[in-house]
Amino acid sequence: MVEARGVRKSFGRLEVLKGIDLTVGRGEVLCLIGPSGSGKSTFLRCINHLEKIDGGTLAVDGELVGYRQSGYRLHELRDREVCASRALIGMVFQRFNLFPHLSVLDNVMAGPLWVKRAPTGPTKTRAAELLERVGLADKLASYPNQLSGGQQQRVAIARALAMDPKLMLFDEPTSALDPELVGDVLDVMKDLAASGMTMIVVTHEMGFAKEVADTVVFMDNGHVVESGAPGQVLVEPAHERTRSFLAKVL
Amino acid sequence: MSSDTAATPPASSGGVADGRSSMTVVPVRHPWRWMASVGILVLAAMLFNTLVFSHLTRGGTREGRFQWGVVNQYLFDAPIMRGVLVTLELTVIAMAVGVSLGILLAIMRLSANRLLSGAAWLYIWFFRGTPVLVQLTFWYVGISYLYPHLTLGVPFGTALWTFNSTTLITAFVAGALGLSLNEGAYMSEIVRAGIIAVDEGQSEAAASLGMSRSQTLRRIVLPQAMRVIIPPTGNETISMLKTTSLVSAIAVTDLFQATQNVSNANYQVVPLLLVASLWYLFFTSLLTIGQYYVERYYARGASRQLPPTPFQRLTSALRRERPAAPVAPLTEIPWVAPHD
Ligand SMILES: Nc1ncnc2c1ncn2[C@@H]1O[C@H](COP(=O)(O)OP(=O)(O)OP(=O)(O)O)[C@@H](O)[C@H]1O
Ligand SMILES: [Mg+2]
DSSP, rough: EEEEEEEEEEEEEEEEEEEEEEEOTTOOEEEOOOTTSSSSSHHHHTTSSSOOOOOOEETTEEEEEEEEEEEEEEEEOHHHHHHHTTEEEEOOTHHHHHOTTTTTHHHHHHIIIIISSHHHHHHHHHHHHHHHTTTTTTTOOGGGGGGHHEEEEEHHHHHHHTTOOSSSEEETTTTSSOOHHHHHHHHHHHHHTTTTTTTEEEEEEHHHHHHSSSSEEEEEETTEEHHHHHHHHSSSSSSHHHHHHHHOOO | OOOOGGOOOOOOOTHHHHHTTSSSOOOOOHHHHHHHHHHHHHHHHHHHHHHOEEEEEEETTEEEEEEEEHHHHTTTTTTHHHHHHHHHHHHHHHHHHHHHHHHHHHHHTTTSOOOHHHHHOOOOOOHHOOOOOHHHIIIIIIIHOOOOOOEESSTSOOOOEEHHHHSSSHHHHHHHHHHHHHHHHHHHHHHHHHHHHHHHHHHHHHHHHTTHHHHIIIIHHHHHHHHHHHHHHHHHHHHHHHGGGGGGGGOOHHHHHHHHHHHHOOOOOHHHHHHHHHHHHHHHHHHHHHHHHHHHHHHHSSSOOOOHHHHHHHHHHTOOOOOOSSSOSSSOOSSOOOOO
């Protein structure tokens, strides 16, 4: 589903991604861990083209991100084509980024209604179903700032799911939450993983990674240091760098 | 339990509550507030007296100091009303064009394209850097002096239409044009501030759903920017209503010019200034009320619960209900029993 080969990205003179290789299969859950500043968020943002990569190739579902290949030429995609490819990838942010001027229901309906131009009636039914699925059936008319952080993040997940994405990206979805609210959000994500969604999750929740991930990738300083099954990377890491990181977070 | 015993603690309530209800609460006194209030009341009485009751002898006849009779005579006079209409028309046109132009210029300035943002910057630099009065005069006399004929056609090519500048740009058109173009420069800075104030995460979230840039701007960014844009735009509108009086310098008969025309004929200068002021005050008051409700509308989702409007407060007071508290009380206060 996601293929990264030698992905590079620099901000000015600072090289943030120094050749990332990784593969995520359909229906797999990949957890990305690593110290602050190692480039995890940047890599996620490259996947749905919020950042442009400077080198290597990155493909989602067999299609290059941001380019169309014809023969030996890469054509940059037009804005409209970029939008269309983003619509297939859901993203959940650390700080929720719900639309504060729209009610919870309207937040969830925004994507299908405005991007897919779906009819209002079925969209509303579907949005209400999704909100029920994340445990917020009674909050449809509320505005985001009337909700707790955990509730807001679950709305954000429902909003992303409303677009029927084939891939979900989570960027530290629980690190802005009070500890007692983390569980609800993780439960929703576990459900989603169990339903077969392909997910890339940047997280510091090692328990979640152990339980849900098919692959854990440890990143440091723009490199993939090691990757493998959670039982291997999190329990008996091969690299010293991974070991010292895990010692700090566990 | 009857309502006059409402403050009595229930028999079962505990120590602190009992203690508090059995003691007398002495409120803090504010002697300076009292003295200031008395001072203001005295000044208000003096103002009322001089406005209404005070008289003066002018040219051998004794008359009311403010000649309210004359004011009343001209307040709804037909020429004055025509002036009011012109002032309102100019305000509406200048603000409508100014806001649209402002949004366009703000988007241009925030564009990644250097030519677009440079052009917008230059426009703002020019129109903010010269006085409105100069611009108005320029549109009225300067344009027909520089370009006696205006043509519409292919650039550097054939002309399809040719207009005579003096017939096309009447005094009113020059006034509307000058005020609009000037307002556009100011509005663009207000709009730009509003757009910048919206968190970047909002655009990212919209982009990640697949929204295009224009959709993101229209559906997500501008509605939120409105909260920042509305209050200064209200100011601009109120300011514009009064700035329109400058068009009297280019022979447009607006409200101010209409009152000037009357007082030039009858020498009642002060009463006619009062006529103009009353009309300006009336419309600025209307705008202030309008602004309050527009701001409230765009505060949805920004404040957790909106305070009641003055009107809602009035109706609930008439129904002898307390207005809804802005924030629901966290706990019941134990020593106040509910009215029942
Ligand atoms: N837009 C940007 N411009 C310049 N530098 C940036 C930008 N975005 C990120 N960086 C830099 O890139 C590096 C990696 O950032 P990134 O956000 O990907 O780290 P991260 O692994 O997600 O860290 P964290 O766990 O703290 O979120 C950091 O040094 C950061 O300062
Ligand atoms: Mg990050």
